[in-house]
Amino acid sequence: MMAGSLILQTGTRLLLPLLLLFSVFLLLRGHDEPGGGFIAGLVAAMAFALYMFAFDVYKARAILRIDPRNMLGIGLLLATVSGVPALLQGRAYLTSLWWDVEVPLFGELKLSTPLVFDIGVYLVVIGTVLTIVLALAEAEE
């Protein structure tokens, strides 16, 4: 693949962290406002895809650090495991459980099994999109 333009590369360097931050923001607000694991995952995957277009596949893989196929596995594992605590309490699999944790300076933090589940969704979506996109791009070389 051809190397992208300097403008695109510089822009991407700035955009990538912003987009990733935005995707985490979307992921965390998802339960109350538009967002959620699926949308957030798409945004994050797109950020890396942009990086891939601006530079090349190898740089994209390098900055990703983790193989997207492993992300698939970790995501599936998180989503599957998030249903287990309910089982341990004798309730149906995947019943949501909530804990309110007081964090100094931040205030109340709502932790829950659906959040873990949503992080699983997030990782699976990133993993799926990037597995396909990177493989396609590599096949092109």
Added chain:
Amino acid sequence: MLFAILSIFVVAALAPVVHRATGRHSGWVLALLPAALFVYFASFVPTVAAGETVRLAWQWMPGLDVQFSFLIDGLSLMFALLIAGIGVFVVSYAGRYLEGHRDLGRFYVLILSFMGSMLGLVLADNIILMFIFWELTSITSYLLIGFNHEQLKARKAALQGLIVTVGGGLALLAGLVLLGVASGSWELSEILAGEDSLHEHALYLPLVILILLGTFTKSAQFPFHFWLPNAMAAPTPVSAYLHSATMVKAGVYLMARLNPELGGTELWTWTLGLFGAVTMFTGAWMAIQSTEIKKLLAYSTVMALGTLTMLIGIDSPYAAMAGATFLLAHSLYKGALFMLAGSIDHGTGEKEVPNMGGLRRAMPLTAAFSVIAALSLAGLPPLFGFVGKELMLEAALGAPDALGVVLPLLAVASAILVVAVAAIVGLRPFFGARPEYARTPHESPGAMLAGPAVLATLGLIFGIFPALAQPLVVATATSIHGADPEMQLKLWHGINLPLGLSLLSLAAGLVIYRFWDSVRAGIGRVMAPAFRVAPERGYDRFMDGLVWFSAFQTRVLQNGYLRTYVMVTMLTTVALVLATFATLGGLEITVSFADILVHEWVIAALVALAALFVATTNSRLAAVASLGIIGFGVSLIYVFFSAPDLGITQVLVETLTVILLVLVLFRLPGFLKFSNPLTRVRDVIASLVVGVTMTAVLMATLGVQYFPAISEYHIAESEPSAYGRNIVNVILVDFRALDTLGELFVLALAAVGVYAMIKFRAEDRKS
């Protein structure tokens, strides 16, 4: 109880570790588990002998009426004791028989899992739970039969057994569901205790046929008997186990279990009586023609299974007693004989009976136990097999109507052949001249003789003192038929017709044994044409046909052209939808354009124009761009109708589509015309039909509401019970999280599939 069964699977999982830790004594160590279970089950004997049943239940899936419920009565206890008891010896035997085999650890995993499945099957009270264990036995026995997976023969036999039994299992599942529906309960104990008989129920005929298909295939009844002898490809301990107490007896168990509820009709009596008797004779007949010792024994198992089925069909107190006695006697001598056959193989390297002889000095213990077990097989006093055979003949003579003539004839004919078979496996290898063997014959180690010793001796003890076996046998017969004071076990029944028939079969059987070689050759010549139409040929034809059909439908439906897939999928959907509309009605469309605002018209028109452009343009880039217009138009509509999540997702998916298209666009060949005008007219028509149908369906669903929408519940409960204000997300991660989980797996699988496709193609190119 639940703990007892689960413990087997836990130990099975740990078996390779135990094996590594204990080395050559692993067989004995692991045999402790079935031994403990045997003691545990034996503690139920006094309760059950007193006529009580024990039921234990734990919740599993209450919404589906599926629970871990177990029932201990005479029948299930008899089976549980046999499974655990023979299991002790099979495991310890295997430890020595397969000593040094690199996969011995794996073998323990399989055989213990199989044991657990089998115990679950006979103890389960819930019929769905029972079916799950039923299928588990099929799968584990598949792995056991194919244990020597480098051998083509073993793999083939394993697959054959799996396909026959699992095919029957499908029928069984349908039959069990019908049984549950017809009787209104999913617990065997409640079904059996039900006041109403199912005989008059409209579903009686289909449910009996389906259940019997399942049990006949599992228990190798004619014409499905062929898979069992082929299963000999398994290591000997497996054969000993599969044939004596387990697997093939599962079908017999289920028929015996359901006999009180389903039996007593002409359909039941005739089907079981005739198929059982024919199987019995076929087994004995095929056994006499075989020369490999394990095959001889395997066919005699077929014969025993036929006998048991026949006895269940006859459904009299005598038959129930005969069935219970025969079951116990057969498990004892057959388990022993298989292990002894393995012992001969181990000591001499010889499997063919005609090449054997004169082993009594080199293998005195093997010879002694073989003779005892074979005497029981032949049904000679004072062995337990004699008690069983007398009862069996008595029961066959007492069969109703014409069966009272047919069954005794077949029973006597089989008995004659079985005497010969017993002599062949019990006498031939040990007496007469001693030929040259591949190995210098030597006696087997203690671990391999302990099982046969105990089992054969038990056959002798129960024969001399039938009162010892009586409580359990009567309890079993009571489960099969119902209590009856006539049920008693005696060695000596006085001089009567069955005794005369026994003597006749003994004399005739010994004559056949004397001239076995020429008899075999004679039968071989006569039977040659029959083998061409044997049921196994049917199986082979069926498998060939299946492969041919798969290839055919793959060629037609999965030909690799995306356009064909789309066309087939769409047209099938449309055909089904239209058929539903045509038969059930419901196509009421009320259209009103009054509420549509101007900008909505504009977007709709834009989307429609873009779609038209995509279909007609010659430029690929323009097509991609127009597709983008459609996508963004749709997402705008989502936003207008206050579905921001959908809108965002749509925009992102559109972007992603563009990325993917950009990646593949340059790899596609130039825009060629693949289609002639005629196919394009066809495509236009097909698209129109699909589009119009889908629009009609959407319009129709707007006008009809059969159930109150669940969205009301979601909206009401989202904040209070799921602590979320974004209902879409709450539905995805909480209310319907299981659906999402399933979709995640689909997504991951799709990614892996695409990845494999791209990578393999790239590698193909390179090489």
